[in-house]
């Protein structure tokens with residue numbers, strides 16, 4: 001593969017550490033009038049698990065398909081290990097496809113081939129001999145816990161087992177990057193957890209970089225290191241999972257994460273008034289080592305009781321992430337302002353929800 005010079009104007013992506021294995025720079029992809037990707041810039045660090053989330057039609061699959069050359073951008077650069085694949089001709093993409101494996105929602109296994117043959121298929125296409133193929137397939141089936149099913153056909157497997165075969169096949173050519181488009185959305189929650197554990201283990205043991213698309217926020221929470229949010233072809237928010245879960249900046253992100261972040265119980269929300277009364281009810285989002293002390297610290301600083309109505313401290317990627325719904329005595333706007341500034345001074349993002 002030819003090395004293409006990286007445009008000097010592009011800054012390193014914020015929030016990535018370690019060496020960069022993938023970079024999209026100002027990538028645009030149109031389908032007729034639809035702008036599926038609109039000036040997308042994104043970097044992936046080697047060995048990380050990046051989740052891409054967004055609503056249906058946002059451009060997630062198009063983005064991930066650009067990373068293995070299944071989709072060609074109309075403009076921009078796609079650098080895989082420093083080489084610009086957007087500039088490659090179709091036949092030059094073959095070596096790339098070996099460095100980038102992919103797994104799918106509906107597994108995409110060949111029904112008339114055994115599990116062993118499915119796993120070995122990429123090697124057969126690459127022209128490897130029978131012996132080497134069988135040895136590699138056996139090794140991979142061992143890795144994904146399916147050695148006993150080598151001679152079975154896909155129809156004889158459960159959904160979770162089929163996806164294990166899909167993962168083994170994706171790893172056959174020893175890729176550095178694994179792409180996953182909704183790989184667990186056809187599976188039940190328990191099987192999903194097992195597949196996620198397998199992906200996590202592969203990520204750790206083989207040092208594989210993983211880029212995954214999911215509609216399941218619990219998947220993001222349990223396996224991803226970083227998350228990027230895409231809306232109408234644009235990346236609107238990205239960061240470490242704990243940071244984005246602690247403090248989503250975009251309305252879309254808050255809405256996507258609503259099921260995995262604490263929400264004010266409805267019977268309390270229904271009691272709230274927009275005008276000051278006896279007390280203010282607010283949401284305080286706080287992350288990091290001081291998160292667990294926020295309510296006590298605020299109580300000391302304010303000299304009045306701080307009541308925890310709902311929420312608490314979660315732990316994501318080893319970080320304390322607090323979403324606290326607090327009720328604090330406040331009779332007018334001035335008192336509310338003092339309370340919010342005391343909380344903000346301790347690192348909290350504060351949203352006044354109403355008054356009681």
Ligand SMILES: Nc1ncnc2c1ncn2[C@@H]1O[C@H](COP(=O)(O)OP(=O)(O)OP(=O)(O)O)[C@@H](O)[C@H]1O
Nearest residue numbers: 031034035036054055056057058059060061062063
């Ligand atoms: N081959 C194609 N021809 C025409 N339009 C396409 C094609 N592929 C994607 N699109 C359009 O591009 C936009 C982005 O599609 P994409 O499949 O990337 O969305 P997505 O985020 O993966 O959605 P979903 O969550 O439903 O899978 C959509 O408006 C889609 O209709």
Ligand SMILES: [Mg+2]
Nearest residue numbers: 060061062181
């Ligand atoms: Mg899609």
